[in-house]
Amino acid sequence: MSFNDILNITLMQGFAGLSLFSVLLLMGLGLAVIFGQMGVINMAHGEFMTIGAYTVFLGSTLTETFAPGLMQAYFPLAIVAAFLFAFIAGWLTEWALIRHLYKRPLDTLLATWGLSLAIQQVFRTFVGPKEVSPTLPDWLMGSWAPVEGLDIPINGMFVMALTLLVTGGLLFAMYRSRWGLRVRATVANRSMANATGINTRMTDRMTFAIGCGIAGVAGAAFTTIGSTGPTSGSLYIVDAFLVVTFGGAASLLGTVASAFGIAQTQSISEFFLTGSMAKVLTLMLVVTILMIRPQGLFAAKVRR
Template sequence: MFGYSLGELGSIFAMQAFAGLILFSVFVLMALGLAIIFGQMGVINMAHGEFMILGAYMTYLTSHVFQTYLPAGYPAYFFVAMAVAFIVSGALGLATEWLLIRHLYARPLDTLLATWGLSLIMQQAFRSIFGAREVGVQLPDWMMGALSVTDVIEVQINGLFVMGLTLIITGVVALLLFRSRWGLQVRAVVANRTMSGAAGIDTRRVDRLTFGLGCGIAGIAGSAFTMIGSTGPTAGQLYIVDTFLVVVFGGAQSLLGTIASAFTISQSQSTLEFFLTGSMAKVLTLLFVIGLLMLRPQGLFVLKVRR
């Protein structure tokens, strides 16, 4: 920080804070699905990053279809791409739960190994279908450019769009969890799975829908990811560790904790990366999180549940 004036430091912190908000948006979209799955089912889904990349590839394919066959509708391609990403990732999530996960409940190590194997299979499938090179999408004209806040501070329009999308998705998930019959069943299963089953709730069906929804949200995160980075077969692995860190730090069963944790980690990483290397920023952030977890191992927020 030495060598900068107070005004320059203020501008740097403001720019990095906005960059952190974009990273925060991707973290939240990734962690929402993972927190729902891990919080309710106790499943450590190591393939969650690949479901995000599946959504990114679906966005890439949709943009290519619009460019080739519907060029006049290209400005609106992203909204179609989000729907496609959610449906494809969610459908694969439902199939994964039915074919694989449902046979491994109460066996966390086996689930971890199985989903890790699934992630390797999906990576190779991406590599075989789309190639090993990274691909990107061309943003519509209305997403290009930046808005000037001050003479030295600019914010990217596509970053603002990603943040707005994150707010909408988070709001929809909150409504589903706290204002719908399915959400009531999910919270009942989290509180006491045995009693919920005795009360007539089909816990297996709730688990399957929850896993599918979590994977679908990861697909939407993949759509958002295409706006800030290129897509490659192994890109999901770059975010899976940070996503688990967000979920554990915030409290696996708390929506508010997930949001607060994603904000804390993204802002610290973004600011530290300006003054240090990316690796050192991650190391310091990890040490900070480990220190807090030693003091509060249940995470920032925790729900009281019956076991």
């Protein structure tokens, strides 16, 4: 095997890592909003990702059945629908369950874990236990070969572009919108935020729903690189929490850096090791760094 072959394989593995990075980042961003900004441990976060994935599958099935001429255009609309369905589900979850459990982290963890199992059973009952995949439009298929021997999947580039769009939009909303100002004020000092007229209860609900909506977008992105089953979201929940904790619980930029590092380490090491050993190696590196820097890569600045 020549040096160019090794270089091309490494680059392709690195790009595969970017696809994993995109899904982990979208999952991590939703968790960073919910866990980092609100302190809520949402063990059902993976199921909101699955809601987004099943929404794309439903959109694909309905379009293929009733409007096959629109198959090339349904996917962007399905992504928007995935966000909306997950957003509505998150809004209802916060109203019905989470708002009663603030400042009770153990109860929140157990309640959302139970919710996760219940949603998985709903998926099995109404969708089926088998994994499904949507029919992707033709423009998402194939690959781009900038040089001979280096093939970059088009669906991976699309997922990366979608991730950049969502990340930029969330950062803009967090630091340049009235909602972001209210979230940051509530996180800094809830009592003072209430005193200045901010409806912190509504801010909490909106924040939780937006975090779940971003998980729905992660599910839509996931359909381009894998099939979806009732437990697909739960397979990513540990990695997503790892991304948020490693990056710094209250830092969106830390979430980006953490997702990139974890995804690239895991993807490139999978070429040289088995999948299980690659995960072990990644976890060992993360744990070692957290032992040295327990506050994460980007610690939040706290006034004392």
